[in-house]
Amino acid sequence: MTPVLEVKGLGTGYGQLAVSRDLSLTLNPGETVGILGVNGAGKSTLLKTIVGLLPQHAGQVLLNGNDISTWPAFRRARNGVALVPEGRQVLAGLSVRDNLELTRASLPSRTPADVFPGRLAEVLSIFPKLGERGANPGSSLSGGEQQMLAIARALLIAPSVMMLDEPTQGLAPVIVNMLKNLLVDFKGRFAMVVVEQNSAFLESVADRILEMRSGRLIEVAATEKI
């Protein structure tokens, strides 16, 4: 089976600063991998590098066997690499509807006109609150609703791999539970990489858990207490 995502010997960092030197990660279609690690370990840097928001220092990123290392972020998104960023990154001054509409630009240019509205209807059926609040500014949403909006945007590109950066951060336990059920529901439809500090959450959604230590990814048993 060709992995949906393969990261080989990846070096990440900012300018002269190296964060990780030799990261490897293989993700099979539909697989969910969790990544734990202390603050500053380089988890967000890894996700941003995979989606093309940061230049890689070394190594390769392959999507369905194709080397996408030199592709800009928009091309990776058009080919199904989605990021649900840390802090949601909802555009506070735009309406909920416009936050969703912006994702239209992330679809390949030859996408038939009826595809986006069809996907939007499907996404709003998963998150009806976003439809009800469509005209309201992004800033009016609660933390949990903003997280749903961030996930909705990622779903609109029909991801083959969705990366979620600390999705439970700042959410009430009842919302974390809803989020857990949502991700469990997504499992198998597309691959996911979930970066989290909440190991119990990862244990309930991930097929396997890796820990980032000293710039490397180390496999840990799903049941091991971190």
Ligand SMILES: Nc1ncnc2c1ncn2[C@@H]1O[C@H](COP(=O)(O)OP(=O)(O)OP(=O)(O)O)[C@@H](O)[C@H]1O
């Ligand atoms: N824009 C930046 N410029 C320079 N260094 C940065 C930048 N962003 C992060 N770093 C540094 O890169 C390292 C890894 O940060 P990163 O945010 O990837 O860690 P993380 O594991 O995601 O931690 P957290 O859980 O706190 O988000 C840290 O030492 C951090 O200070």
